[in-house]
Amino acid sequence: xxxxxxxxxxxxxxxxxxxxxxxxxxxxxxxxxxxxxxxxxxxxxxxxxxxxxxxxxxxxxxxxxxxxxxxxxxxxxxxxxxxxxxxxxxxxxxxxxxxxxxxxxxxxxxxxxxxxxxxxxxxxxxxxxxxxxxxxxxxxxxxxxxxxxxxxxxxxxxxxxxxxxxxxxxxxxxxxxxxxxxxxxxxxxxxxxxxxxxxxxxxxxxxxxxxxxxxxxxxxxxxxxxxxxxxxxxxxxxxxxxxxxxxxxxxxxxxxxxxxxxxxxxxxxxxxxxxxxxxxxxxxxxxxxxxxxxxxxxxxxxxxxxxxxxxxxxxxxxxxxxxxxxxxxxxxxxxxxxxxxxxxxxxxxxxxxxxxxxxxxxxxxxxxxxxxxxxxxxxxxxxxxxxxxxxxxxxxxxxxxxxxxxxxxxxxxxxxxxxxxxxxxxxxxxxxxxxxxxxxxxxxxxxxxxxxxxxxxxxxxxxxxxxxxxxxxxxxxxxxxxxxxxxxxxxxxxxxxxxxxxxxxxxxxxxxxxxxxxxxxxxxxxxxxxxxxxxxxxxxxxxxxxxxxxxxxxxxxxxxxxxxxxxxxxxxxxxxxxxxxxxxxxxxxxxxxxxxxxxxxxxxxxxxxxxxxxxxxxxxxxxxxxxxxxxxxxxxxxxxxxxxxxxxxxxxxxxxxxxxxxxxxxxxxxxxxxxxxxxxxxxxxxxxxxxxxxxxxxxxxxxxxxxxxxxxxxxxxxx
Numbered sequence: 001x002x003x004x005x006x007x008x009x010x011x012x013x014x015x016x017x018x019x020x021x022x023x024x025x026x027x028x029x030x031x032x033x034x035x036x037x038x039x040x041x042x043x044x045x046x047x048x049x050x051x052x053x054x055x056x057x058x059x060x061x062x063x064x065x066x067x068x069x070x071x072x073x074x075x076x077x078x079x080x081x082x083x084x085x086x087x088x089x090x091x092x093x094x095x096x097x098x099x100x101x102x103x104x105x106x107x108x109x110x111x112x113x114x115x116x117x118x119x120x121x122x123x124x125x126x127x128x129x130x131x132x133x134x135x136x137x138x139x140x141x142x143x144x145x146x147x148x149x150x151x152x153x154x155x156x157x158x159x160x161x162x163x164x165x166x167x168x169x170x171x172x173x174x175x176x177x178x179x180x181x182x183x184x185x186x187x188x189x190x191x192x193x194x195x196x197x198x199x200x201x202x203x204x205x206x207x208x209x210x211x212x213x214x215x216x217x218x219x220x221x222x223x224x225x226x227x228x229x230x231x232x233x234x235x236x237x238x239x240x241x242x243x244x245x246x247x248x249x250x251x252x253x254x255x256x257x258x259x260x261x262x263x264x265x266x267x268x269x270x271x272x273x274x275x276x277x278x279x280x281x282x283x284x285x286x287x288x289x290x291x292x293x294x295x296x297x298x299x300x301x302x303x304x305x306x307x308x309x310x311x312x313x314x315x316x317x318x319x320x321x322x323x324x325x326x327x328x329x330x331x332x333x334x335x336x337x338x339x340x341x342x343x344x345x346x347x348x349x350x351x352x353x354x355x356x357x358x359x360x361x362x363x364x365x366x367x368x369x370x371x372x373x374x375x376x377x378x379x380x381x382x383x384x385x386x387x388x389x390x391x392x393x394x395x396x397x398x399x400x401x402x403x404x405x406x407x408x409x410x411x412x413x414x415x416x417x418x419x420x421x422x423x424x425x426x427x428x429x430x431x432x433x434x435x436x437x438x439x440x441x442x443x444x445x446x447x448x449x450x451x452x453x454x455x456x457x458x459x460x461x462x463x464x465x466x467x468x469x470x471x472x473x474x475x476x477x478x479x480x481x482x483x484x485x486x487x488x489x490x491x492x493x494x495x496x497x498x499x500x501x502x503x504x505x506x507x508x509x510x511x512x513x514x515x516x517x518x519x520x521x522x523x524x525x526x527x528x529x530x531x532x533x534x535x536x537x538x539x540x541x542x543x544x545x546x547x548x549x550x551x552x553x554x555x556x557x558x559x560x561x562x563x564x565x566x567x568x569x570x571x572x573x574x575x576x577x578x579x580x581x582x583x584x585x586x587x588x589x590x591x592x593x594x595x596x597x598x599x600x601x602x603x604x605x606x607x608x609x610x611x612x613x614x615x616x617x618x619x620x621x622x623x624x625x626x627x628x629x630x631x632x633x634x635x636x637x638x639x640x641x642x643x644x645x646x647x648x649x650x651x652x653x654x655x656x657x658x659x660x661x662x663x664x665x666x667x668x669x670x671x672x673x674x675x676x677x678x679x680x681x682x683x684x685x686x687x688x689x690x691x692x693x694x695x696x697x698x699x700x701x702x703x704x705x706x707x708x709x710x711x712x713x714x715x716x717x718x719x
């Protein structure tokens with residue numbers, strides 16, 4: 001009994017222990033779940049209408065579009081800036097398609113296979129004309145060629161053909177075209193449905209025509225706002241707030257597409273490491289040694305290779321187009337055999353040495369044919385080649401001899417562009433190119449290569465051009481490791497000793513730096529202040545709080561040091577009035593200056609009266625409602641003046657002063673007339689009006705759809 005009592009006394013402790021263990025287990029599972037969810041979110045590039053797209057899925061879309069651009073533009077690669085534009089295009093297309101698909105599904109809009117087949121049969125869609133399936137005679141898409149390709153693709157796939165990879169590249173391209181055609185057709189249907197809601201009529205068509213073609217000549221009296229001193233116009237915060245409330249809808253936080261976004265203001269210090277005088281002196285020493293070696297007649301290829309030049313030496317004469325622009329300009333003033341002194345090119349930050357070894361006139365294009373001769377041994381190949389060469393010299397037909405050895409012997413063209421930009425050419429290739437270029441029309445050559453022979457005959461030579469045999473030593477003027485280390489230490493000291501933005505600004509000049517400002521940084525940008533490789537800094541900007549300082553970032557082309565201060569966060573919605581003070585002040589000044597000038601013009605009955613009040617008088621010969629004219633008196637285009645003139649009859653004086661962007665105006669209409677040659681076409685004008693309204697309506701409507709789609713853009717985390 002005593003033992004049982006003792007166990008009972010432990011009950012509360014046991015319950016507590018068990019409860020704590022259960023809580024720890026549940027908490028651990030909850031923590032794991034939250035962590036897993038966070039990890040998943042970290043891999044999300046964005047979200048549209050609740051549908052997330054992962055970084056892997058987005059990258060697949062980018063790769064797909066990049067492959068398409070390579071095919072359609074004949075490109076092998078793209079610059080970083082071009083890739084960024086491709087990524088933006090992929091994202092915008094993804095968002096737009098998801099929004100339109102969602103709206104179309106609500107309306108029951110679809111694209112059927114029959115509709116797609118109809119587009120293919122018609123063959124006029126611009127996308128189809130960029131595909132390999134175009135009839136060269138008609139210039140139209142040929143659905144039969146597509147059908148044949150798809151059948152060939154299936155056969156190559158099932159047989160494991162060696163050309164399957166080539167087929168697959170074209171097949172993937174076609175899949176993209178078909179997908180895009182479906183998306184575009186769905187978007188067209190949706191826009192057509194929206195267009196059906198917009199109407200035009202003969203009255204508005206006639207008014208639109210008149211707005212564009214009714215020309216007025218006026219006598220104008222101008223009183224520029226610039227003539228009123230800003231200090232004579234008091235502006236209070238109450239005035240700014242009132243103006244802000246009046247125009248509040250214009251102050252929504254939007255990006256360059258008109259979509260509402262969050263932006264942030266920053267101040268930053270970006271330091272670019274540059275070569276020291278010691279670095280330049282060391283490079284100059286290397287360049288002088290290379291120049292001396294070339295002057296002494298050492299083998300150009302060896303000198304260029306030893307100097308580690310950016311421009312390799314092949315020993316072939318090339319056109320000016322194959323040379324860097326600074327080198328091409330330099331050789332104009334050089335004689336054959338001359339070696340230049342080291343010179344600097346600022347545009348590409350290089351130091352250069354050039355030796356003009358030779359200059360000659362050669363064909364830019366050579367037509368030739370050849371027979372490749374091999375054998376069981378090199379000796380056998382040489383013997384066979386001699387026989388073929390002798391037979392051709394004796395009058396044998398080239399094509400017949402070629403077919404005898406299992407070849408076509410067909411004619412082909414070699415152009416300078418096909419070889420002159422190659423960084424490296426082996427001995428055989430160099431001999432082959434040099435021989436083709438040196439042969440005269442109709443001339444034969446038995447060319448011995450390291451493992452075979454080529455029987456060559458040139459059949460045509462065209463476009464004689466100057467070609468240059470040039471040895472080029474080109475080196476970037478770069479900084480040394482020591483220079484970078486010194487710069488890093490200096491910048492690091494500056495950052496570590498100044499813990500606040502105020503301190504950074506106060507001590508920047510002391511360290512030789514400058515604090516710069518950049519407002520309205522958006523998360524869809526690809527770098528901070530135009531500096532590449534600043535993704536980590538972009539992450540920091542959108543993960544930090546106002547007033548915080550970033551760590552030191554090494555970025556750019558491994559030549560930039562960066563520190564950032566976050567000064568202001570502008571959340572989605574309306575900009576606060578204080579951040580718009582300068583803009584609001586200009587608006588208020590304009591209003592108050594107009595009121596002052598309007599009082600001067602109060603009661604005037606003619607342009608002459610206005611001139612007595614200090615107005616400048618000019619004749620404006622042509623002004624229309626649709627095309628505001630530039631006014632030298634105020635250095636501005638004034639839409640409000642165009643509207644007022646359009647509403648005033650010929651011979652009449654303006655009823656009241658016109659409030660412009662840069663001044664107050666009164667005027668007298670001298671005459672009105674239709675533009676010479678203008679003819680009113682009611683149907684065409686109505687259609688133009690409808691299209692104009694459609695563009696404006698769809699733009700505004702899509703902005704609303706975009707906002708309701710709750711688009712989340714996290715690309716800055718990955719790209």
